[in-house]
Amino acid sequence: MPVFKAPFNGYSVKFSPFYESRLAVATAQNFGILGNGKIHVLELSPGPPGVTESVSFDTADAVYDVSWSESHDSVLVAALGDGSVKIYDTSLPPPSNPIRSFQEHAREVHSVDYNPTRRDSFLTASWDDTVKLWAMDLPASIRTFKEHAYCVYQAVWNPKHGDVFASASGDCTLRIWDVREPGSTMIIPGHDFEILSCDWNKYDDCVLATSSVDKTIKVWDVRSYRAPLAVLNGHGYAVRKVKFSPHRRSLIASCSYDMSVCLWDYMVEDALVGRYDHHTEFAVGIDMSVLVEGLMASTGWDELVYVWQQGMDPRAS
Amino acid sequence: MATPSDFPLSPPDDKSPIPEVVTTPSPTPPTTEAQQASIAQETPKQQDSPPSVFKNSEPLREDQIQNAIKFLSHPRVRGSPVIHRRSFLERKGLTKEEIDEAFRRVPDPSPSSQPTVSTQDGQKAVSNVQPQGQVQAMQPAPVVMVPPPSLLSRFRWYHAALAVGVLAASGAGTAVFVKKSLIPRIKSWVRRIMLEEETDPLKKADAKPSLAEEAVAAAKAASAAASDVARVSQEMMITKSEERKYFEDLTRLLGVQVQEMKSLSNNIRNLEGNYNNLPKVYSADQEVYGGGLVKTSAERRSYANGSNIDYDTRSARSASPPPAPPADSSMPPHPKSYMDIMSMIQRGEKPSNIREINDMPPNPNQQLSNPRIAPKTKPWDYGQAPQEENANGPWWQPKNPRSMDFGYETTASRSIGIQNETNTMEPAALPRQRSWVPPQPPPVVMAEAAEAIRRPKPQAKIDQEAAASDDQSGVSDELQKITKFSETGGDGSGNLQITEIQEEREQQQFSQEGN
Numbered sequence: 001m002p003v004f005k006a007p008f009n010g011y012s013v014k015f016s017p018f019y020e021s022r023l024a025v026a027t028a029q030n031f032g033i034l035g036n037g038k039i040h041v042l043e044l045s046p047g048p049p050g051v052t053e054s055v056s057f058d059t060a061d062a063v064y065d066v067s068w069s070e071s072h073d074s075v076l077v078a079a080l081g082d083g084s085v086k087i088y089d090t091s092l093p094p095p096s097n098p099i100r101s102f103q104e105h106a107r108e109v110h111s112v113d114y115n116p117t118r119r120d121s122f123l124t125a126s127w128d129d130t131v132k133l134w135a136m137d138l139p140a141s142i143r144t145f146k147e148h149a150y151c152v153y154q155a156v157w158n159p160k161h162g163d164v165f166a167s168a169s170g171d172c173t174l175r176i177w178d179v180r181e182p183g184s185t186m187i188i189p190g191h192d193f194e195i196l197s198c199d200w201n202k203y204d205d206c207v208l209a210t211s212s213v214d215k216t217i218k219v220w221d222v223r224s225y226r227a228p229l230a231v232l233n234g235h236g237y238a239v240r241k242v243k244f245s246p247h248r249r250s251l252i253a254s255c256s257y258d259m260s261v262c263l264w265d266y267m268v269e270d271a272l273v274g275r276y277d278h279h280t281e282f283a284v285g286i287d288m289s290v291l292v293e294g295l296m297a298s299t300g301w302d303e304l305v306y307v308w309q310q311g312m313d314p315r316a317s
Numbered sequence: 318m319a320t321p322s323d324f325p326l327s328p329p330d331d332k333s334p335i336p337e338v339v340t341t342p343s344p345t346p347p348t349t350e351a352q353q354a355s356i357a358q359e360t361p362k363q364q365d366s367p368p369s370v371f372k373n374s375e376p377l378r379e380d381q382i383q384n385a386i387k388f389l390s391h392p393r394v395r396g397s398p399v400i401h402r403r404s405f406l407e408r409k410g411l412t413k414e415e416i417d418e419a420f421r422r423v424p425d426p427s428p429s430s431q432p433t434v435s436t437q438d439g440q441k442a443v444s445n446v447q448p449q450g451q452v453q454a455m456q457p458a459p460v461v462m463v464p465p466p467s468l469l470s471r472f473r474w475y476h477a478a479l480a481v482g483v484l485a486a487s488g489a490g491t492a493v494f495v496k497k498s499l500i501p502r503i504k505s506w507v508r509r510i511m512l513e514e515e516t517d518p519l520k521k522a523d524a525k526p527s528l529a530e531e532a533v534a535a536a537k538a539a540s541a542a543a544s545d546v547a548r549v550s551q552e553m554m555i556t557k558s559e560e561r562k563y564f565e566d567l568t569r570l571l572g573v574q575v576q577e578m579k580s581l582s583n584n585i586r587n588l589e590g591n592y593n594n595l596p597k598v599y600s601a602d603q604e605v606y607g608g609g610l611v612k613t614s615a616e617r618r619s620y621a622n623g624s625n626i627d628y629d630t631r632s633a634r635s636a637s638p639p640p641a642p643p644a645d646s647s648m649p650p651h652p653k654s655y656m657d658i659m660s661m662i663q664r665g666e667k668p669s670n671i672r673e674i675n676d677m678p679p680n681p682n683q684q685l686s687n688p689r690i691a692p693k694t695k696p697w698d699y700g701q702a703p704q705e706e707n708a709n710g711p712w713w714q715p716k717n718p719r720s721m722d723f724g725y726e727t728t729a730s731r732s733i734g735i736q737n738e739t740n741t742m743e744p745a746a747l748p749r750q751r752s753w754v755p756p757q758p759p760p761v762v763m764a765e766a767a768e769a770i771r772r773p774k775p776q777a778k779i780d781q782e783a784a785a786s787d788d789q790s791g792v793s794d795e796l797q798k799i800t801k802f803s804e805t806g807g808d809g810s811g812n813l814q815i816t817e818i819q820e821e822r823e824q825q826q827f828s829q830e831g832n
Contacts, residue, residue, distance in 0.1 A: 017692070017693060018690050018692075018693065019690075029668075029670065029671065030658050030668050030670070030671075031652075031654075031655050031658065033655075033658050033659065033662060034658070034662055034667065034668060034671065035668060035670065035671045036671055036672055036674055057676075058672075058674050058676065059674065059676045060673075060674040060675070060676045061676075070692055071688060071692060072685055072686070072687075072688045073688050073689055073690045074686055074688075074689070075685060075686075086676065086678075089683070089685060089686055091686045092683070092686065095679065096679060096680065096683065097678075097679075098676065098677075098678045099678055099680070099681075099683040099685065100678055100681065100683075101676070101677055101678050101681075116695060119692055136685065137685075149400050149401065149403070149404035149407075150404075158371075159695065159697055160697075161371075164371050171404050171407070171408070172408055173404075173407050173408065176371045178371060178372075183413070184413065185371050185372040185373070186371060186372065186373055186412075187407050187412065187413060189407060189408045189409070189410050202695070202696075202697040203697050206370055206371075222370060222371055223370055226410070236649075237648075237649040238649070246695065246696055246697065247696055257649040258649065281652055282649070290693075290695060290696065291693065293696075301652065301655075
């Protein structure tokens with residue numbers, strides 16, 4: 001299984017929705033505390049070395065998240081630690097990049113998510129307690145959603161309803177929003193501690209999962225949100241990211257500060273179905289490919305990016 | 318020094334159905350059935366507003382609103398920012414509407430109007446606080462109303478200290494005095510007896526009664542003195558215990574602030590390389606109202622071992638905003654170099670490996686390059702899981718049936734998209750020849766609608782062909798196109814077509830929602 005060694009600590013990894021063998025990695029120097037950042041675009045190849053870098057972009061500040069455009073195959077959006085949101089076009093050479101830079105957030109932008117249904121807009125979630133809605137060609141954000149009382153760690157579009165999204169925040173609530181409404185439509189006090197990540201079930205548009213500092217992942221149905229559908233225990237430390245599989249209804253992947261990546265099936269009694277311990281530092285980024293079933297990638301503070309098939313050992317060569 | 322008080326965290330609010338950590342996941346069949354049932358129920362409602370399932374439709378809960386009103390009426394709460402009050406109520410499980418209703422019902426003096434109605438509000442606050450004082454168990458037992466709490470507390474501090482000192486002194490003095498008086502008494506009594514015995518043995522008989530009387534008197538005096546001492550010391554104990562109670566209440570109130578300070582200092586200590594267990598402190602932190610207190614006291618994103626460090630231009634941030642893990646675990650061990658960097662930044666040094674990079678767009682008006690590939694349909698949009706690929710593919714294609722069997726349904730082949738140009742366009746990254754799969758036929762509805770449109774109107778025909786080949790943007794766009802056709806081609810060609818098309822539209826919506 002290919003491994004890519006980045007110069008900086010990894011923060012996020014995303015497969016391209018257009019090319020099966022392409023993925024982008026967001027990295028930050030000095031663990032993201034203070035320093036530069038870098039975006040790598042990697043290509044998977046059948047023979048050794050397995051993964052190569054096709055292009056990279058340097059940034060002045062840490063890159064916390066990256067998201068591929070769903071409308072343009074060569075475009076990606078980056079969330080930076082200086083509060084800026086930058087758009088890169090990988091078909092242009094690095095000196096011509098970035099093609100846009102938006103400075104609106106007052107603090108670090110922690111996540112960016114491109115709308116997979118409408119394909120024309122994206123969301124950014126920031127530590128300034130707000131979520132902003134943007135379109136590619138507009139010079140400023142379309143809307144700012146300011147309701148959370150603390151850092152918003154992630155905002156994710158609903159895979160079926162192009163106007164609905166969810167946001168996970170350090171104020172321990174998960175909020176459901178509709179861009180047609182003035183404010184949030186639902187407030188779910190999901191955990192007793194900060195909620196670091198959330199993701200929608202791709203096959204059930206009312207189900208979503210949240211992961212928290214309390215080491216658990218909870219699966220919610222918005223139609224009966226007072227109690228979770230499932231609580232997944234097994235991580236030893238805070239769960240940094242959670243992701244629903246694009247191919248299987250009840251499969252969830254998660255990565256945690258306990259350096260492991262876990263797979264869960266929340267509809268089963270013994271939910272933990274897989275565990276990978278390949279990272280030697282915090283595992284902070286994870287993604288499952290939409291185009292290739294079973295293909296996963298993860299990155300962590302150990303500066304490594306692993307890409308592997310479910311069921312195989314990420315460190316196998 | 319003002320003492321913050323705890324807010325009604327316990328009894329009234331615990332009844333609210335906050336999602337506590339529920340144990341086992343519900344078994345599969347009921348869940349899916351329930352979901353399907355509710356989907357079926359929701360669909361009729363969803364005809365006019367599809368995302369209604371993402372809104373709260375529960376009626377307002379009066380008990381929750383009452384609790385919220387009690388909370389909001391508390392004088393301490395009134396001093397806090399609105400966002401913190403809202404956040405607290407949200408964390409307790411109240412819906413937005415309930416919170417808004419509670420805010421509406423509680424008289425909320427805005428800062429501008431406060432000075433003018435301060436006297437009235439003061440009286441109202443006093444009368445409000447009085448019943449609250451009895452209701453809220455967390456309040457210190459004797460909540461004295463009339464003097465403002467800050468003055469009261471200050472008063473009680475000194476008062477308590479003085480009282481204790483006075484009592485101690487008096488107790489000691491009494492003890493000493495009693496001792497001093499007792500012992501001479503006893504000594505003199507003994508001496509008298511001895512003397513009487515020596516000098517007048519004959520008078521013993523007379524002396525005896527007098528002796529006995531004296532003995533009795535002395536005994537009485539002694540017992541009286543003893544009882545006095547006992548009483549005094551008992552009183553002293555009682556008052557001491559009372560004072561101790563006051564003290565304890567005071568310290569409990571202060572405990573909140575102290576714990577905050579403790580956590581701060583702990584964080585700093587940890588920064589210096591001490592891996593301590595933070596748990597109880599942090600969880601207490603979270604439980605106390607003013608999770609926002611953490612924020613306001615400049616503890617923003619205080620990680621277990623990181624505190625907020627602000628610099629003038631480039632602000633260093635604690636690397637991971639997520640704060641300390643909860644009660645029963647220690648914080649995750651950080652890499653040593655992470656601690657080095659944190660301590661370096663704390664000292665004011667900048668790590669040497671940072672470069673000056675200009676990452677601004679060289680041409681802010683740069684056009685986006687044209688997309689070379691059409692967006693691909695998502696696997697979930699067809700509601701079917703894609704078939705596994707051939708074994709001839711590169712290593713990243715699944716070669717075998719997955720070793721972990723999840724009992725997943727193998728159904729129809731994945732649609733690669735009608736305009737699949739990856740084989741030609743992609744730069745040599747796919748050596749494998751993907752076996753050509755005929756594009757998914759458009760949903761049946763579309764064909765019937767196309768049929769309907771294909772009737773007389775020629776312009777509708779041309780439009781329909783364009784629509785059929787442009788099947789890239791998903792069902793919703795197709796829907797829009799159908800709508801457009803019905804508008805253009807429907808005015809002259811008869812009502813029959815329009816109703817047909819409308820039916821198809823509804824059916825499509827159903828199938829769309831059902832996915």
